[in-house]
Amino acid sequence: MNASPAAFEARLKTNAREIETLLDALLSKGMREDEIARPEILRTAMHYAVLNGGKRLRPFLVVESALLLGGDKGAALRVGAALECIHCYSLVHDDLPAMDDDDLRRGKPTVHIAFDEATAILAGDSLLTYAFDIIAADETKLPDQSKVALILALARSAGLGGMAGGQALDLAAEENTPDEYGIVTLQSMKTGALIRFACEAGALIAGASTDDRKRLRAFGEKIGLAFQLADDLLDVTSDATTMGKATGKDISRGKGTLVALRGIEWAEAELRRHVEDATQLLAPYGDAAATLAATAHFVADRKN
Template sequence: MDSRTAQFEHRLRDNAIKVEAMLALLLADTCLGGERARPASLLAAMRHGVLNGGKRLRPFLVIESAALLGGDADAALRIGAALECVHCYSLVHDDLPAMDDDDLRRGKPTVHIAYDEATAILAGDSLLTYAFDIIAAPETALPPAQKIELVLALARASGIGGMAGGQALDLAAEKDTPDEQGIMTLQAMKTGALIRFGCEAGAIIAGADNEIRARLSAFGEKIGLAFQLADDLLDLTADAATMGKATGKDAARGKGTLVSLHGQKWVEAALARQVQEATELLAPFGEKASALIAAARFVASRKN
């Protein structure tokens, strides 16, 4: 591991600790104004689904994008936590028996195994709802106009035109066998949209102009695609112990990926190209963008 990689991984871990602490605070056993109670088992299921030692890559993107553009650090941490709530809700629902039917996530029982299916459904619902609560809450010190832009961008990234729509396409892909364009759309929605939002959110938090916001968004788009390409390669090669979840499932289900369509070499080349183009997008920011560029390389080379 070169020193640049070591430095990045240290920064990512440092960030994950802060995000975990913020999430633990947000999911404490204390009612906020307008809340009547936080039922114990539902709160515990939400915490189980969120406080799981994840890498917190999406919040990292929010925090580093905001930092690059001079955005408020505390607001970025809170928006990062909101984004992580959406990401984790999607995992809780995705693991349900009617969806991917996974019993393990990061080597621990999934929420519907640790609790029950009804509680897992409600915990996912509550985490999704809470993401918008966090953005709107008075503790997130941003002007209302910026908060509303964040609400809109997060809703579009998460809903039928984004992540949830991508999951629907993914379910259909088991029998539809989409072509290359279909796979790209599916992946851009299912995985890419939240990652892109993470980068765009930093620009919104910093009140950046449209050109810079579009640039960060394009950067996010590319590392979102890189993330998925790396995932497809991992599904092919990694074993379950490294991933902490079942692997080889795509192939077992006959689900089309770019690997099955074009082969491993093509995907490795496409992955390298995404990282290169992502890096070029941030060239105008010089050395200041090094954490984000390291994140792009990390996404492409991750082992789990």
């Protein structure tokens, strides 16, 4: 039931271009209704933060999950763009001197280096805010009920009980290395929650049944676990040139990862198991889910 790797990557790239075209338009000079002005430095910093050459994996999951269940592609692209704004805001804030203090992101200066720290903080804040604007806006052609469900799920995935909380746990982990349960909680919040949302969002956009919503959400959870394990493995096995950012940082910072705790062999086997679980969850959809299944493999096999 897999799409060929080449066909998959072409589809991923096409979707990334569509998302980027949309993000570029959303962050152009043109003001929206009720905006008083778009200060150029802040708009430019947001644009720089978002149009950064990412793979757009999260929006891809939104779009493919929505399409699988018969959702509207235009609406899915807008929700995907909103989600990417949240993901990119988190990168901007995580890179700040007071957080991970990173100068490079995908081989380019981070926002606080390219602009300044205050602008980076505000660009992150504004991207986070804009995500909810994009979903709620009239241009997102969805019933109000779906918009409210999407906004609630996104806020829960991104906030105190999700991604931002995960970053707080991550900072605390530099002081006190967490145990295995602590690591899994941290990771399911910091990276898992948004990926889970991406897949669940597809079901919400499609107005799918509760069963489908639960299934897509479970699929998203598995993809999230696979994504994080692959990331932790790359941190010990890859080099900075391939990754476009510093590697070996988890270890030098004393951060606990499952790879450090259980070893590379265990982690690679566990990664395979997550991919297997993820594809099993898609079985009821047959060939229609080939692209999502290929995404599970892509997440596990990526080299950067």
